[in-house]
Amino acid sequence: MNFHQMRNIELRKELKKRGLQGYSSLRKAQLIEYLSTGIHPLKNPQKAPAIVEGEIHDSSEGIKYSSTILSGTTDKLPVNQIVSGDCLKVLSSFPDGVFDCCITDPPFNMSKTKGLGWAFSSHVTMQEQWDIFSKDDYFQFSVNWIKEVLRVLKTNGNLFIFGSFHCIFTIGFILQNMFDRRIISQIVWFKPNAQPNITCRMFTESTEFIIWAVNNESKKAKNWTFNYETMKAMNSGKQMRNMWEIPLTPRTERKHGKHPSQKPIAVVNRIMLAGTNEGDLILDPFSGSGTTAVVAEQHNRKWIMIEKDETYNQIAQMRIDELSNRLFEDDSNNDWS
């Protein structure tokens, strides 16, 4: 078997075996090049992509750009790349008003330090460190990132934010009362296969919300993108309502690794088709397993993802690689399944 016939995972294993470093964010063609030459494709000045690591680096520690084959330049932004680092630091290195839309799923502050297990399922209460804040810290954290997102979004650009009852009122308050942004809709995502409530002391949680806001003062907001006809067509010719019944993320979408709050492609797909157009530049500052990028790729939108956890970035990279594998000519006769 030659390099071209090896799958990404095997290529990565081979690089690891040979002690080569810095391969985690490379795509398949780049992995092959690295294996054949030993020269890191992104660190080789002859072959460096238009955006090189550090070009928009704010010199703060912990920011890395993961170049992809689809990378391009827009005002020196890392287009179609996953940026590894804290979103506040990374966002501060971006210029004002460059994104057409932001679709994001921030920490909900719903994790408990002690979780409840359930004998009949793998369900445990979320216990993610990145999701644990005091009430005051969560408020300040939300103000900080929303402020930065509003700065980098174009005027009248769309902003879609996921939340549950744990955080949605805080986020809504910040958008409406602190930043006077126009809220267009609240979408209710109903999960028909939500997990049962194991305490039997309350209703079974089976919904999440998505706030759709426009980046302008509420009285001035205008000309926002809403693809009304597309939505209608997706709803058998009837107006699309704001209650979407979509099951939890299927196992097939988790084949590259698990993220505790990965969103289903079907939900993000509907948001993307409703609120963006081809060629738009989409931001997700809490990328997780990269669902926003995966959907953006599928619909010819450009994207920039930010995520501080390298493990999640690797899952995202593999999901995106899977989509772009078809771009490699030499793959045409291979079965990569």
Ligand SMILES: C[S@@+](CC[C@H](N)C(=O)[O-])C[C@H]1O[C@@H](n2cnc3c(N)ncnc32)[C@H](O)[C@@H]1O
């Ligand atoms: C709710 S998850 C997003 C899941 C994503 N929608 C998906 O489909 O996989 C939130 C993500 O934000 C990341 N995160 C939390 N705080 C962050 C920060 N300050 N900067 C960058 N990423 C952060 C977490 O590591 C986590 O993966």
